[in-house]
Amino acid sequence: MPDTAMSDYFQLFNEIGIIEQLSRTIFEARLPPGFVLAQFSVLNHLVRVADGRTPYDLARAFQVPKTSMTHSLAVLERAGMIEFRPNPRDGRSKLVHITPAGLKFRDEVIASLAPDFQRLAHAVPPQQVARLLPDLEALRQFLDRDRD
Amino acid sequence: MPDTAMSDYFQLFNEIGIIEQLSRTIFEARLPPGFVLAQFSVLNHLVRVADGRTPYDLARAFQVPKTSMTHSLAVLERAGMIEFRPNPRDGRSKLVHITPAGLKFRDEVIASLAPDFQRLAHAVPPQQVARLLPDLEALRQFLDRDRD
DNA sequence: ATTATATAGTACGATATCGTATTATATGCA
DNA sequence: TGCATATAATACGATATCGTACTATATAAT
Numbered sequence: 001m002p003d004t005a006m007s008d009y010f011q012l013f014n015e016i017g018i019i020e021q022l023s024r025t026i027f028e029a030r031l032p033p034g035f036v037l038a039q040f041s042v043l044n045h046l047v048r049v050a051d052g053r054t055p056y057d058l059a060r061a062f063q064v065p066k067t068s069m070t071h072s073l074a075v076l077e078r079a080g081m082i083e084f085r086p087n088p089r090d091g092r093s094k095l096v097h098i099t100p101a102g103l104k105f106r107d108e109v110i111a112s113l114a115p116d117f118q119r120l121a122h123a124v125p126p127q128q129v130a131r132l133l134p135d136l137e138a139l140r141q142f143l144d145r146d147r148d
Numbered sequence: 149m150p151d152t153a154m155s156d157y158f159q160l161f162n163e164i165g166i167i168e169q170l171s172r173t174i175f176e177a178r179l180p181p182g183f184v185l186a187q188f189s190v191l192n193h194l195v196r197v198a199d200g201r202t203p204y205d206l207a208r209a210f211q212v213p214k215t216s217m218t219h220s221l222a223v224l225e226r227a228g229m230i231e232f233r234p235n236p237r238d239g240r241s242k243l244v245h246i247t248p249a250g251l252k253f254r255d256e257v258i259a260s261l262a263p264d265f266q267r268l269a270h271a272v273p274p275q276q277v278a279r280l281l282p283d284l285e286a287l288r289q290f291l292d293r294d295r296d
Numbered sequence: 297a298t299t300a301t302a303t304a305g306t307a308c309g310a311t312a313t314c315g316t317a318t319t320a321t322a323t324g325c326a
Numbered sequence: 327t328g329c330a331t332a333t334a335a336t337a338c339g340a341t342a343t344c345g346t347a348c349t350a351t352a353t354a355a356t
Binding site for chain 2: 311312313314315316319320321322
């Protein structure tokens with residue numbers, strides 16, 4: 001592979017890393033102090049994908065170590081945003097359910113993003129997003145499959 | 149803004165977050181134990197952008213708190229990959245210079261990525277990267293300017 | 297049924313990141 | 327000059343992330 005192509009791939013991941021960092025910083029400024037993106041993401045996952053999953057399921061879904069998920073869930077439980085219930089199918093396990101307080105929190109955070117997306121829409125119109133998404137999905141799927 | 153557009157922007161940042169996490173995990177597996185992306189990125193910045201910057205310059209360039217940069221630099225200095233020199237123009241400050249060992253380390257890590265990029269090139273050809281980069285740059289520039 | 301192996305979750309320790317407060321030096325202004 | 331304010335870097339403490347080891351339960355093999 002020629003150096004110029006290497007450099008393009010390098011730059012691709014560099015841009016993605018910078019965007020992730022900037023957007024996460026901006027997003028966390030919208031959260032109450034003491035909450036981070038990881039915790040919000042769990043709530044969002046419970047709403048959008050499936051409620052009542054096990055901690056292990058969630059750790060796999062986010063590709064983080066089990067111990068990291070244990071910690072995130074402990075924070076959310078202390079804040080009253082999720083609750084644990086026994087898993088009737090596996091005594092080693094638990095089921096994670098979002099509470100009304102968690103649902104409210106998640107909805108409020110999302111609503112608070114509207115002005116940010118409004119401003120963004122001027123610089124990056126929806127059609128540009130629609131163009132980006134398929135390529136990014138292809139990239140994610142490769143990384144997901146390649147990491148045996 | 150209609151919900152569908154909100155959801156597209158939401159998904160955009162979600163994909164970027166996932167890709168960042170996957171690529172960082174893969175990349176850090178290429179680093180010797182105990183090193184993380186943040187530390188490599190500093191070395192790369194010293195080579196590609198400018199050597200002899202101050203810690204504060206670097207913190208601004210990476211948009212991280214000064215204290216985070218202090219820590220990353222301490223790790224790199226302990227590993228002999230950078231050295232501090234006095235700043236002749238400001239007695240409060242230091243200049244960060246990469247050492248031969250740091251340069252060698254950075255080059256070896258980059259070389260070790262070639263096979264990964266080779267495989268990636270099958271799923272995401274260079275032309276697709278070339279298509280992605282301008283849109284991502286526009287997105288980054290917006291975030292960078294919007295965050296005051 | 298018994299035993300060996302696999303799996304879900306957590307306790308614990310290490311490092312990374314970040315916020316606040318502190319120190320030392322620079323800069324601006326009377 | 328002298329003094330107030332601003333800035334670069336760090337010390338310190340808190341939380342996040344992650345790896346290793348451990349416990350409890352489930353599954354598989356016989």
